[in-house]
Amino acid sequence: MVCPRNIGVAWAPEGGDTRFGALRLLESGPRGLTEAQAERRLLAHGENVVPAHRPVSWPRRLARSLRDPFTMVLLALGVVSALIASWGTAGVIVLLVAASCLLRSNGEHRADRSTAALRELVASTVTVRRRPDEEAGPREREIPVDELVPGDVIKLGPGDVVPADVRLLRASGLTVHQAALTGESEPVPKQAHDLPEGTDHLLWQGSSVASGTATAVVTATGAATLYAGAQQAPARKPSAFDRSVNGISWILVRVMLVIPPVALVANALLHGKGLEALPFAVAVAVGLTPEMLPVVVTTALARGAALLAGDGVIVKRLPALHDVGAIDVLCVDKTGTLTQDRPVLSGSVGPDGRADPAALRWAAVNSFWTLHLTDPPTPDPLDEAILDAAPDPGDVEGLRATPFDPTRKLSCALVRTDEAAAYVVVVKGAVEAVLDRCAMSEAERARAAEVARALAGAGARVLAVATAESTTVRTAERMAEHAVSGTAEEAVSSTAERMLEGRAGRAAGRAGEGTRDHRPDEERGLRLVGFVTLVDALSPEAADALAVLAGRGIAVKVLTGDHPATAARVCRDLGLKVEAVADAASLTPRALERATVIARCTPEDKARVVTALREAGHTVGFLGDGSNDRPAMRVADVGICPRSAVDVTREAADIVLAAKDLTAVDQAVLAGRRSTGNIITYLRIALSSNVGNVIAMLAAGLAFPFLPMLPIQVLLQNVCFDAAQLSFAFDRAAPATLRRPLRLRPNGIVRFIVGFGVLNALVDLATFAVLTWGVRAAGRPAFHTGWFIENLLTQAVVMLLLRPTIQVSRPLGLAAGALAVVGLLLPLSPLAGVFGLVALPAASHAWLLLVVVLYGGGLLAINRRTGWIAERS
Numbered sequence: 001m002v003c004p005r006n007i008g009v010a011w012a013p014e015g016g017d018t019r020f021g022a023l024r025l026l027e028s029g030p031r032g033l034t035e036a037q038a039e040r041r042l043l044a045h046g047e048n049v050v051p052a053h054r055p056v057s058w059p060r061r062l063a064r065s066l067r068d069p070f071t072m073v074l075l076a077l078g079v080v081s082a083l084i085a086s087w088g089t090a091g092v093i094v095l096l097v098a099a100s101c102l103l104r105s106n107g108e109h110r111a112d113r114s115t116a117a118l119r120e121l122v123a124s125t126v127t128v129r130r131r132p133d134e135e136a137g138p139r140e141r142e143i144p145v146d147e148l149v150p151g152d153v154i155k156l157g158p159g160d161v162v163p164a165d166v167r168l169l170r171a172s173g174l175t176v177h178q179a180a181l182t183g184e185s186e187p188v189p190k191q192a193h194d195l196p197e198g199t200d201h202l203l204w205q206g207s208s209v210a211s212g213t214a215t216a217v218v219t220a221t222g223a224a225t226l227y228a229g230a231q232q233a234p235a236r237k238p239s240a241f242d243r244s245v246n247g248i249s250w251i252l253v254r255v256m257l258v259i260p261p262v263a264l265v266a267n268a269l270l271h272g273k274g275l276e277a278l279p280f281a282v283a284v285a286v287g288l289t290p291e292m293l294p295v296v297v298t299t300a301l302a303r304g305a306a307l308l309a310g311d312g313v314i315v316k317r318l319p320a321l322h323d324v325g326a327i328d329v330l331c332v333d334k335t336g337t338l339t340q341d342r343p344v345l346s347g348s349v350g351p352d353g354r355a356d357p358a359a360l361r362w363a364a365v366n367s368f369w370t371l372h373l374t375d376p377p378t379p380d381p382l383d384e385a386i387l388d389a390a391p392d393p394g395d396v397e398g399l400r401a402t403p404f405d406p407t408r409k410l411s412c413a414l415v416r417t418d419e420a421a422a423y424v425v426v427v428k429g430a431v432e433a434v435l436d437r438c439a440m441s442e443a444e445r446a447r448a449a450e451v452a453r454a455l456a457g458a459g460a461r462v463l464a465v466a467t468a469e470s471t472t473v474r475t476a477e478r479m480a481e482h483a484v485s486g487t488a489e490e491a492v493s494s495t496a497e498r499m500l501e502g503r504a505g506r507a508a509g510r511a512g513e514g515t516r517d518h519r520p521d522e523e524r525g526l527r528l529v530g531f532v533t534l535v536d537a538l539s540p541e542a543a544d545a546l547a548v549l550a551g552r553g554i555a556v557k558v559l560t561g562d563h564p565a566t567a568a569r570v571c572r573d574l575g576l577k578v579e580a581v582a583d584a585a586s587l588t589p590r591a592l593e594r595a596t597v598i599a600r601c602t603p604e605d606k607a608r609v610v611t612a613l614r615e616a617g618h619t620v621g622f623l624g625d626g627s628n629d630r631p632a633m634r635v636a637d638v639g640i641c642p643r644s645a646v647d648v649t650r651e652a653a654d655i656v657l658a659a660k661d662l663t664a665v666d667q668a669v670l671a672g673r674r675s676t677g678n679i680i681t682y683l684r685i686a687l688s689s690n691v692g693n694v695i696a697m698l699a700a701g702l703a704f705p706f707l708p709m710l711p712i713q714v715l716l717q718n719v720c721f722d723a724a725q726l727s728f729a730f731d732r733a734a735p736a737t738l739r740r741p742l743r744l745r746p747n748g749i750v751r752f753i754v755g756f757g758v759l760n761a762l763v764d765l766a767t768f769a770v771l772t773w774g775v776r777a778a779g780r781p782a783f784h785t786g787w788f789i790e791n792l793l794t795q796a797v798v799m800l801l802l803r804p805t806i807q808v809s810r811p812l813g814l815a816a817g818a819l820a821v822v823g824l825l826l827p828l829s830p831l832a833g834v835f836g837l838v839a840l841p842a843a844s845h846a847w848l849l850l851v852v853v854l855y856g857g858g859l860l861a862i863n864r865r866t867g868w869i870a871e872r873s
């Protein structure tokens, strides 16, 4: 089979319908490929996967972890050590770098692999038309996107991501987002016309359907698509979490860079020492580095994500777990989140509010023909509910239809009836959208709106139904166009033009052209037939889940396209305190702060609300599942959707739930707060003790004519701390941590580090006093050993006590215990000599223990008095 790259662009028509031409060239047909053909083509063309989406290889991942700022500084320090032939120091540094890089890339690899496996679960599928064999008729079925081959005939609907390059065969009301590919920010209309202009008839892999439906034939797949790889994983700006971690890292890197020169100069000035102090200065700088920071962060987040995966909640981007723990406002849609999304018809009334079957009859005509003529991959639940309840609409034949579009909020069908006026435009949609297009006086409009409000106030969804009739198909087509794209004013303003046309038509009729007489009064917009109401039962878990979220310090706001009265009633029934109901159109920042329900939202309104809330300083989560939720999903701090959401929404989301269920959101919030809590505890403890040690070492280095610790000892203690601190990734979170939104704030952490770092340094200096007084006789090695032991013991103490809870998880308890044991036993072991350690007299141990106990007691007292250790960061 010939399959020129992007056949649709390359190929010029040579007579006949170009759509069939395209099908013929692709050796396919309107009924699709046979399964056997598809299988052969899959072998020939390969899977439909864009190369840029392939996983990262091991060596590349390792190389990437070397690019981390800490690693770079460590390596630089290693090079300096090697230059001065301080091989021990250089060796330890290389060991540290290797260990942290290996642990990190291994952690990231595992995290990626598990998220990739989970992502498979939510991978996109596409509806394809294929035949079991040559004789059999076509069947439509869902297949994974990567099994698509050139020549496949596929169906697309609102919210679908275009899975390959395609040529349209049929389209209704189709508009497409292709911003990522061509930069056009507005959705672009597309048509399936024969002899199309430009690229009207082509869709490219990676674009997405904004509205309408289509059938299309695949022209290129995988790496052969026009924009293969161009729109890689959408370049998101670094999240708040990444920025916080980077902020803290860079502060430390700067401090690390100034320590060695400062230490050298001070030593030279005070003690007249030269380069021989360099190994010590380097060791001190290394002592400040939290080498394990990336490892602990990745592990803590990956562990949270793995636990959530057990409950069917998939975190697509690890930092999103922190973000979901930080949200203080959760915006949700109404349908399916608060209600069950199983609407059932409850009534049909005329414009005056009295029962009247006409509204239902015309609504059913609209539903039937929009479903049939636009053939969406999944039918709209409202349309299905209407058809379930409606009587047979009689002899009506559909000609054209425009499916529902969440921006215009209506659907439109053009039908032919047996009645006098042969052609009828049938419109149904949101009350305000339809009333806007009806020909009525302001008083009538207000009365009708009032009727609708009363119906909505009972909690029902209300759809308005309107028609316009014509005797000529051309006029009817124009009316349908106006009904869909224009407003009442437009319809009226073009009346004059069409009256002229009518006259022309009459003239033509007289000339025997066959056009029937034209009545201008048909064209003044639509005539309101009435309203249909549908009830959608409340979701049974929603009420409890809302209460739980409120208890966690999360304000829930409902952003819906529906009528304000319906939404307000649903919220009240669920026990959500409705502070104010705002209309998306009339939003001021104050109204936004107070509103619980924001109704009549278009997709762009939802995004605007989320952006405004973020600008007001909130961390905003957004839960939704429709294509109308995508814009908001993309601007929220965390986008959340159920697995059943449409492609574009699932693609934009950070967290995918097994079902649309607020309880699962709560689980994600808790997991996020746990992981963040552990990361904060790690940062606070690791950094404050590092800072404390560095201050103490620099001070001692200046106060004493000899080094307070040998460089090798500084490095050894650093390795011990690093190993022990890995346990923070597995710590238990304090109950207080789970009560409020929790986020990583660099300022809070830096304040904590400085405060407790200084305290730690003071304790070290007290130890010096004890040591100079108590162990001086035993000489420098004893002094070094004393301080080494004290450092390991105080590190064990702070690991246990500098946390927001006194309860200790097993890994942490073991790690702290191990540190203490190493501190006490290493100087007694055969290895002692290697590190320049010696056995201390029993009395010195007693003194050291006294200092440690006093320190621990002090920490407990501070915590009780000020609660400073609580994770309020």
Ligand SMILES: Nc1ncnc2c1ncn2[C@@H]1O[C@H](COP(=O)(O)OP(=O)(O)OP(=O)(O)O)[C@@H](O)[C@H]1O
Binding pocket: 333, 334, 335, 336, 380, 382, 383, 404, 406, 407, 409, 410, 411, 428, 429, 430, 431, 462, 463, 559, 560, 561, 562, 563, 601, 626, 628
């Ligand atoms: N198939 C349909 N045909 C005609 N009108 C519809 C159809 N579906 C929805 N509408 C109308 O358009 C309005 C907006 O719909 P949209 O899908 O944007 O929001 P929603 O589903 O009501 O709310 P949410 O965002 O909470 O899910 C609906 O309230 C309804 O009045």
Ligand SMILES: [Mg+2]
Binding pocket: 333, 335, 626, 628
């Ligand atoms: Mg919806």
